Amino acid sequence: MSSDDDHVYLSLAEGHADDARWAFGTGFEDPLHGVDTTLPEGVDAAELTALCLALADDALVAAQRLAQWITLAPELEEEVALANIGLDLLGQARLLYARAGQAEGAGRDEDALAYFRDPAEFRNVILAELPNGDFAHSMVKLLLLSSWRLAQLTRLAEHPDPVLAAVARKGVSELTYHRDHAAQWTVRLGDGTEESARRMDAALAELWPYRSELYAAAAETQDEVEAVLAQVLDTARLAAPAATPVSMGRGREGQHTEHLAELLAELQSVARADPEATW
């Protein structure tokens, strides 16, 4: 290791009075530290809490699934890309949990909301919690989730709550990169080899029905998302699966698959093992 490297690692470990931290563990400084968090008149606190919580849960659970690709992705650049996308979502989740906690007014911070709620209290859509299949499966999932989230955030950028609006506006730039990434992989794999196209078809067949839950949760996004998906599939020479069940998933009501419990058990294990610990 060169002396330059030594310096980099030493500087990471340097103690700061303000306890600078990296993106892990509990006890972070409030991500909305120093932001004017007054609730504007005319914004319903309960509605804002529910909205922020749902958006944060989608992001946290999706970020955890993306993180599970680390060390397993097909190439190093892709691993870095998936970690980056997950990190963007985790950042959005932190701000949204903090905002949800403020709007709720019950003294719960981002850690309480992320680490100390049970599966039935989570409001993420089912699509976000489904286990990672092969890479094609994860790209179809990312395409569906990012297209939908981008359409939501585009609209929420005009939300009367200035904090949610600011998080949404920033998120639009980030989600644009996520959706492009998934769309480009969909084209590469769909219009690739016989095997890659077969895997994309299989992933579409499994995941396509979960769109209904996305549109049930945010009906205003449907036309935009469907137009995006049609454009991607057309370019990828993939066919949308035929008629699918009308109702698929009620994650927004707290009805989840067993996969969420498993995911949360891992995500929450250290915080729950010692709730007083800061790590």
Added chain:
Amino acid sequence: MLTLADLGVLRDVRLDADGGVTAVLTPTYTGCPALAEMRADLVAALHDAGFAEARVETQLSPAWSTDDITAAGRRKLAEAGIAPPGAAPRRAPGPVPLTLGATRVADVHCPRCGSADTEETSRFGATACKALRRCRACREPFEQVKEI
């Protein structure tokens, strides 16, 4: 040295009535783990400058854009081997258009040899704000701050 002001993340510094000082930071990416580090460094620098009361506020809006990086900041990035960003994409209101084909040909010069014959190898680099590129002239890989 590339400063927080060069990067455009330092939005304001003001003296307060109590003799303290308040600095205003804006995050680059929502999940950027360096924000806490930047905040700590800023407080440490203000303490060193003799301000016992040093506060840092976070400003979320307007969102940071790579257009906020100053001309000096761009020069220093290039000197450090990191290609500076091009102009950030301008978006009309309404749905964000999809980019399906090869990424647009940005005028990105290799920070090592200066050639404009470079290509993107990955849009996601070692940190959220950077893409990976390769120079076709000198064959060296390099990082670029990607437009946002």
